Amino acid sequence: xxxxxxxxxxxxxxxxxxxxxxxxxxxxxxxxxxxxxxxxxxxxxxxxxxxxxxxxxxxxxxxxxxxxxxxxxxxxxxxxxxxxxxxxxxxxxxxxxxxxxxxxxxxxxxxxxxxxxxxxxxxxxxxxxxxxxxxxxxxxxxxxxxxxxxxxxxxxxxxxxxxxxxxxxxxxxxxxxxxxxxxxxxxxxxxxxxxxxxxxxxxxxxxxxxxxxxxxxxxxxxxxxxxxxxxxxxxxxxxxxxxxxxx
Amino acid sequence: xxxxxxxxxxxxxxxxxxxxxxxxxxxxxxxxxxxxxxxxxxxxxxxxxxxxxxxxxxxxxxxxxxxxxxxxxxxxxxxxxxxxxxxxxxxxxxxxxxxxxxxxxxxxxxxxxxxxxxxxxxxxxxxxxxxxxxxxxxxxxxxxxxxxxxxxxxxxxxxxxxxxxxxxxxxxxxxxxxxxxxxxxxxxxxxxxxxxxxxxxxxxxxxxxxxxxxxxxxxxxxxxxxxxxxxxxxxxxxxxxxxxxxx
Numbered sequence: 001x002x003x004x005x006x007x008x009x010x011x012x013x014x015x016x017x018x019x020x021x022x023x024x025x026x027x028x029x030x031x032x033x034x035x036x037x038x039x040x041x042x043x044x045x046x047x048x049x050x051x052x053x054x055x056x057x058x059x060x061x062x063x064x065x066x067x068x069x070x071x072x073x074x075x076x077x078x079x080x081x082x083x084x085x086x087x088x089x090x091x092x093x094x095x096x097x098x099x100x101x102x103x104x105x106x107x108x109x110x111x112x113x114x115x116x117x118x119x120x121x122x123x124x125x126x127x128x129x130x131x132x133x134x135x136x137x138x139x140x141x142x143x144x145x146x147x148x149x150x151x152x153x154x155x156x157x158x159x160x161x162x163x164x165x166x167x168x169x170x171x172x173x174x175x176x177x178x179x180x181x182x183x184x185x186x187x188x189x190x191x192x193x194x195x196x197x198x199x200x201x202x203x204x205x206x207x208x209x210x211x212x213x214x215x216x217x218x219x220x221x222x223x224x225x226x227x228x229x230x231x232x233x234x235x236x237x238x239x240x241x242x243x244x245x246x247x
Numbered sequence: 248x249x250x251x252x253x254x255x256x257x258x259x260x261x262x263x264x265x266x267x268x269x270x271x272x273x274x275x276x277x278x279x280x281x282x283x284x285x286x287x288x289x290x291x292x293x294x295x296x297x298x299x300x301x302x303x304x305x306x307x308x309x310x311x312x313x314x315x316x317x318x319x320x321x322x323x324x325x326x327x328x329x330x331x332x333x334x335x336x337x338x339x340x341x342x343x344x345x346x347x348x349x350x351x352x353x354x355x356x357x358x359x360x361x362x363x364x365x366x367x368x369x370x371x372x373x374x375x376x377x378x379x380x381x382x383x384x385x386x387x388x389x390x391x392x393x394x395x396x397x398x399x400x401x402x403x404x405x406x407x408x409x410x411x412x413x414x415x416x417x418x419x420x421x422x423x424x425x426x427x428x429x430x431x432x433x434x435x436x437x438x439x440x441x442x443x444x445x446x447x448x449x450x451x452x453x454x455x456x457x458x459x460x461x462x463x464x465x466x467x468x469x470x471x472x473x474x475x476x477x478x479x480x481x482x483x484x485x486x487x488x489x490x491x492x493x494x
Binding site for chain 1: 321333335352407
């Protein structure tokens with residue numbers, strides 16, 4: 001328990017260093033776009049594949065579970081839409097990204113630590129925590145909501161594809177369902193969640209990488225810890241944000 | 248000039264440095280030598296502020312470095328160049344970007360001025376034309392030379408080298424030693440080199456500080472080291488059969 005509080009304190013000090021004033025804004029600005037490309041745009045493929053298939057699976061579940069003739073057919077796509085918007089495209093997708101992006105960040109920074117590259121930055125007079133981590137956090141907080149929106153569209157597309165091809169419902173019913181009882185607030189809620197998750201994934205992974213000590217074995221251990229803690233914190237914050245915004 | 252006054256440092260109750268005092272003059276190659284675990288690296292890290300000594304002071308000319316807070320120390324480090332044992336080059340940057348990094352942060356030079364300075368530094372370490380290579384494409388000796396080029400990029404007043412020729416063949420090691428000495432004399436900077444390589448000691452040891460079990464055991468020059476009556480020093484210097492025969 002004591003160790004948990006020690007880590008929490010060190011994490012907060014780390015975050016304060018990360019968000020201290022940059023030495024040169026222009027360098028950080030350029031770095032943000034590099035990180036968006038490296039961490040976000042490169043995840044587009046996996047996001048598209050997962051979202052398309054989950055969209056297909058969800059509509060199959062809905063049509064087989066809600067088979068009462070009293071319930072209109074468009075309810076299937078209506079519930080599919082809500083599953084994708086409210087949980088899958090933000091929470092589940094971010095859990096997946098915690099594995100992909102989180103381990104990438106943690107191992108990159110951890111390797112820089114054990115090969116003295118972080119010490120080299122510090123001895124040049126550069127705030128290493130800020131230079132290495134701040135652009136990643138800002139970049140991810142900008143790109144993950146975009147990935148979430150793309151995921152929702154591709155998920156709905158996957159659902160539409162299998163619903164029509166598999167003769168589960170007509171295209172008109174599907175489209176009516178995804179427009180039925182639409183509240184933009186739900187999209188706002190899911191985007192807020194994704195920003196919170198982006199901050200957690202990046203900062204927690206960077207923290208574990210930054211304080212790596214030892215060699216290659218410890219870099220691997222840091223990556224594992226980064227992913228596990230990111231996932232746990234995503235689940236906890238998912239509950240908290242939902243309680244505050246929806247509950 | 249760097250002055251160390253009565254520096255002591257302990258880790259988990261174990262004394263690693265005990266009451267060390269020394270003066271490192273400019274324009275000379277100052278060597279810290281000693282067996283592995285004698286406290287050389289800890290002393291070097293105390294000098295550059297990576298470790299905070301438990302007691303004692305470090306002075307850079309008239310500046311009391313140890314009384315500065317961590318942000319002030321980071322700013323002060325812009326006057327230092329540090330060459331790490333493994334080079335600590337940034338893997339994701341080319342040679343040119345590595346050498347240019349301190350300029351990007353701390354100068355307002357335009358693109359051409361930076362390029363000229365990069366080329367000057369690379370020529371100084373006899374590595375012209377490697378600008379576009381990545382660290383992974385360089386040999387061990389080339390990496391060390393690029394690290395030296397990066398360390399002198401901003402005309403530092405103080406240069407620190409942590410075992411600059413470890414892992415290099417004897418001929419390349421001598422090239423690196425001579426290069427460091429040439430830079431020291433040409434730019435009249437204060438250079439502190441951490442080594443346990445006797446070739447370096449004999450080649451460039453203008454001023455040598457010998458540490459044993461964390462304490463200063465002997466101080467002198469490469470001319471005096473061979474005739475010293477200090478038993479611990481003699482055991483270190485004449486450890487090899489070759490040196491024993493030479494004696």
